[in-house]
Amino acid sequence: MSILKFPVTENDHWQGNTAAKIELVEYGDYQCPHCGHSYPIVKAIQEIMGDDLKFVFRNFPLSYIHRQAKAAALAAEAAALQNKFWEMHDIIFENQGRLEPTDLFSYAQAIGLDLEKFRHDIQLEKILEKVESDIESGARSGVNGTPSFFVNGKKWEGDWQNKDAFLEYLQNQ
């Protein structure tokens, strides 16, 4: 059983109730089609569980096979510096087929980012370091593909495509 070796900290992006007793951490790749499929499933689970769930997203771009994945991860991290990480995360997954740099800038505009700041921030070393530290924490925790989910620190080895089973597992923690 793989364990999340790097616990969630204030550097992570989270949604829901920070004090929830159930913590779901996803390692995802914005260009990975499976992650695209899991996106609405996670959304539905968040909707159902409400305040009972804290959801955290960490980057795990496989950039040699997904050429645009790292740039998309950097874009979301840059948006986070304007407090719009989740808006960017969502718009990217909802438009997963179009992740060229011009697309990322049009999403930045669509969610109302200051584009000059975004253009500056996306090149910051600390943004790249955040993405790389996510990759390292995932690799050290047994992420073996994307999406990988950890529930209260333990890797979920079940089938996330089975939403009901996933939800039941989460609710029975």
Place this chain on the structure above:
Amino acid sequence: MLLPIGNVAPDFELNCTPDQTLKLSALRGRKVILAFYPADWSLICSDQIALINETLTFFNKQHASVIGISVDSKWSHLAFTQDRKIHFPLLADFEPKGAVSKMYGVYDEQLGESLRALFIIGEEGIIRWNYLSPTGINPGVDGILDALETIK
């Protein structure tokens, strides 16, 4: 059975590209990770190889080189390497088929493929860690990274 920890890692020389070979003993002085896997192109192998490819920097930090080995031909490895932009050598255990996999105890006679197995060979050429993964499961890289830290 997996060749046990403490054994001398049997030396071998296999094609890493159509016109080049790689000899294990040429890497003496570095740690070497041998990743035996069943087949180029198959789903789980592709995931496993992509993951190793993505995490090479962490192995480099530990002064370890990674080598993939399967019974696929050098031409399959060439195409797979180019298609997936793989930045570590894939060796062709092709002729005689599976000879190196057999030396390490990781050949599946029925399928005619290597098992999914990992070895860490120390700087002096001794097997320091090994792991046999169920063929249907990508073992990830956490086991290798943990082991690299403990066998310093």
